[in-house]
Amino acid sequence: MPMQWGSPVRPGSLSIRRCRVGAGRRQRPWPSSSYSTIRDMSVAHGTIAGMTSIDERLVHETAAEHGVPGPVAQEFMARFRPCLYLVPHKEVPPPRRENVRSAARTGGLPALPDEVDWPEGRAPLVLSVDCAALPHDVLDIELPADGHLLIFTEIEYPPESSVVLHIPAGARTTERAATYEFNGEATRIRVYEPRTLYPVPGLTLDSDWQGGPQTRAFLDGDGDEDALDSYEEAVLDAAFGGHRPGVCVQIGGFSNPWDMAPDEGDLVLFAQIAGQAIDYNVFTMNLIVGTREDIAAGEYVGLRYEQQC
Numbered sequence: 001m002p003m004q005w006g007s008p009v010r011p012g013s014l015s016i017r018r019c020r021v022g023a024g025r026r027q028r029p030w031p032s033s034s035y036s037t038i039r040d041m042s043v044a045h046g047t048i049a050g051m052t053s054i055d056e057r058l059v060h061e062t063a064a065e066h067g068v069p070g071p072v073a074q075e076f077m078a079r080f081r082p083c084l085y086l087v088p089h090k091e092v093p094p095p096r097r098e099n100v101r102s103a104a105r106t107g108g109l110p111a112l113p114d115e116v117d118w119p120e121g122r123a124p125l126v127l128s129v130d131c132a133a134l135p136h137d138v139l140d141i142e143l144p145a146d147g148h149l150l151i152f153t154e155i156e157y158p159p160e161s162s163v164v165l166h167i168p169a170g171a172r173t174t175e176r177a178a179t180y181e182f183n184g185e186a187t188r189i190r191v192y193e194p195r196t197l198y199p200v201p202g203l204t205l206d207s208d209w210q211g212g213p214q215t216r217a218f219l220d221g222d223g224d225e226d227a228l229d230s231y232e233e234a235v236l237d238a239a240f241g242g243h244r245p246g247v248c249v250q251i252g253g254f255s256n257p258w259d260m261a262p263d264e265g266d267l268v269l270f271a272q273i274a275g276q277a278i279d280y281n282v283f284t285m286n287l288i289v290g291t292r293e294d295i296a297a298g299e300y301v302g303l304r305y306e307q308q309c
Helices: 056-065 070-077 213-220 225-240 292-297
Strands: 080-087 104-106 111-113 125-130 148-152 163-167 173-175 179-182 185-188 195-205 249-251 267-274 285-291 304-308
Touching: 056 070, 056 225, 070 213, 070 225, 111 163, 125 267, 195 225, 195 249, 213 225, 267 292, 285 292
Parallel strands: none
Antiparallel strands: 080 195, 080 249, 104 125, 104 195, 111 173, 125 148, 148 163, 179 185, 249 267, 267 285, 285 304
């Protein structure tokens, strides 16, 4: 069930509010303009920010290899959005391992400013992101340039409360204990195993992309749907630099949900967290969405959460 998330850190003020249940994804309108290169695409619904290592030539060459016509490849490119995958070091593509820098951590205990307590509801810390360590100019959503983003939520069952905090760079912090007193008894908060994650840029694709007129005409004629699926996988793997991870944390881009996609209308994906990326025994998909404006302003109280299983 979708719900709103907590606000960024403000001394003496943390709030969690509920929100309405979201609807499923609506069909996105098709861009009317054409594009000369992926790198020049504008930031808008259904277009890429143009900040990945893939280019138009590769897209068209791969299309030719799979028997996909050029006009279909153009429609394909118009439905990209960039993302960052956060993965263990062993899943970083070999050509990128030498210079990759850690940028996130699963689980562990939160380091919070003195005036900020563990968020109300005592949900576990599932992810910490070092914003300064993320590759710059990759995403088409605006994240803080520095400091840390902390995500508190339940991943094993629908949470009663979930919170995203931004801890500013340079803030004096203290690691919080996992126990607290409740009704005179010591109560322990769930602490997930800390694991270091590394950022890898990639591309995501709107699930509606095959609804474009050129693509529909191709499929309604002699087009091979299996070849189209293979083409899609080949391009997205090339953007990642190798085989994309199946279980991971994803920042930005289009969601890859198990059910209805929550990033529809004015809502875009903030983060997608596979339960197994945090705990190998948790089989859930956890999605966080919000408007571009709220995300850019750090108004995380406007974010919405959805757990799928």
